[in-house]
Amino acid sequence: MARLASLARGHGLPPVTVISGAPYGFRHRARLAIRGRVGAPKLGMFELGSHRLVHIPRCRVQHPLINRVAAVVRGALIDARVSTYSERAHLGLARYLQVAVERGSQSAQIVIVANSATSEPLAAFMELIRERLGGQLHSLWFNANQGRSNVILGEAFEHWCGPASVVERFGGAAVHYPPGAFGQSNLEIAQAIIEQIGEQIPQGARVAEFYAGVGAIGLSVLARVSALTMNEVAPQSLHGLDLALSALGAADRAKVSVVPGAAGGALAAAVGAQVVVADPPRKGLDPQLLEWLCDEPPERFLYISCGLEAFIRDLARLTGSGRLRLCALDAFNLFPFTDHVETVARFERA
Template sequence: MKNTCSCRKKGCGGCPLLALPYPEQLAKKQKDVENLLGKFGPVQPILGMEDPWHYRNKAVSTFCAGPGRSLQSGIYAQGTHRVIPVEECLLHNPALDEAIAAVRTAAAACRYEPFNEDRRTGLIRHVLVRHSRATGQILVCLVTAQTALPGSKAFVTKLRQLCPSVSTVVQNINPRHSSAVLGSAEKLLYGKGYIEDTLCGVKFRLSAASFYQVNPVQTERLYQTAIEAAGLDGSQSVLDAYCGVGTIGLASAAKAKSVLGVELNRSAVNCAIQNAKANGITNARFLCADATSAIQRMAQQGERMDVVFLDPPRAGSTPEFLQAVCQLAPERVVYISCNSETQRRDLEYLTARGWKASFIQPVDLFPHTEHVETVVLLTRS
């Protein structure tokens, strides 16, 4: 295993720990988690990667004008909207960089102009690419500032000649003056509009907008750790809060009596329902609702859940949600977090109300960055 690797993209900011040997990165993250969460219970040794390079299955590249009006693409310099051209990245699966290079060549052949944020001129803003570890399929999403994409058929033909692994191409229209990559409107240019990947033995459809963890190897370890912590034996009813496209809930369904997933994003809920059908999973259902409102209603109606999976965004959960968890009184709460600071805040709330953190497991989902995921098992003390 390589411990360090050099990168010439100065100012990128995407890999702040790149110069630190990987074992030292793990030691740093272990210490960080212990400092934040160690007061609640013993922290298990962090689960790192055997090969912490080229793990990302998704990339976004922003277009810009290069020397002689050539078409380039890359990543914003840290804290700015100045694009640093990127040909390859040490974190990307190489198939992503190959696809992005093919998009640049095909777009240049079609004479597409890069969007200029200041002047509000040009056509193409970004390209988002996804790669399936299970099938090798690649999804390409070309983000444009206008609805019209002249020569779209020629673009797709050239792209697929250069990169045959591209199985679907979509155009996303984003006319907004916003830092958000994707807009709300989309056109299918080629293929089905999604690719499929397999995680923990379950097939998932991935569209351009789907939330899906970017490190499939470590995500499987994360979810397997969470499911093992839940102690499922086929008799439990499970609530998967903030469920997204249903990854945790569907991965645990084979070991549960029933699964209820709750998610506010309608598109994600539709994907979760489709994923359940595609996998023949009949004991899982999904509700489009605010997680806090849903669990409060369940608690007020006296409903029973044996296990609650909790995987909130970086801002953490809400006091109202946590209060409802206490009213629901499941046997176990498995709290997955990408932000140990907000997780610490929420654990303070729960432990003050009779819960005990009996298992704390850090997982390195994002090598060479400051981020770390943690799985915490809470039981009644």
């Protein structure tokens, strides 16, 4: 926070406000590693800088349903005698558990990631999960990951049961999250960020959004805009976006266009936009997009950053030419008990 405070002072802004939410039970998404032995599995997270698993059966920051799912999955692993994965030997089936809790239904989308090409060796185990969770199960998926790497999800998903996506609303149109799409774990603070972005988009504006994901921001502000162009590169996120767009009414659907591909190669999406929104990964803005924003600054640029180092670097370039000025800076506490904050910055054409 000291560095953000210094940035604010340097640009003549008031002290940075930190928006926080509930410190416990806030995580609606989790990815837990599965390790251990047959009959004695462990589900949890690796110690920092290692692959030593810490079993976390009752994590206080997770939604209670995630803890319930982890307990059911552990019990099903034991009863079905499913082997757990070993990195060293590259043997064993169960590798990871991914859980996403849908707020509206209070049910869990579950993905079992396994060192197997198909779900066949896990059929009895998967059925135990389905039976034991009952109405608390939103959907169940198998994901094949036979690679020797730290990548959690493989490319292939097999649908076992339930709806195709978790559906959330952040004050606007429904937002769809297929199991492979990125979603924020702290939905209370994610909603606060989206609401603040919406308040900074003038009524009737033409908007371009880069790194749009499944469209959580754009779809939530759709009622305010006259036209919305969204850019995204990840196939699973584009699938979620397609599910959401297909559910829109004709008038709203006519407002929206999608430009797939990397942000740096999709600059045409921003042509004619009065407001540009970008929510890049930790590495920051693609160089081509950064240069375009400097050379052809929109009336307003809203930058949501999850990587402070990249944001500071991009900020220097954006304001260095004198064509954009930093007008507002806020921080959102997405991960209580850590020093990480999500930064939301508003730039105006000078």
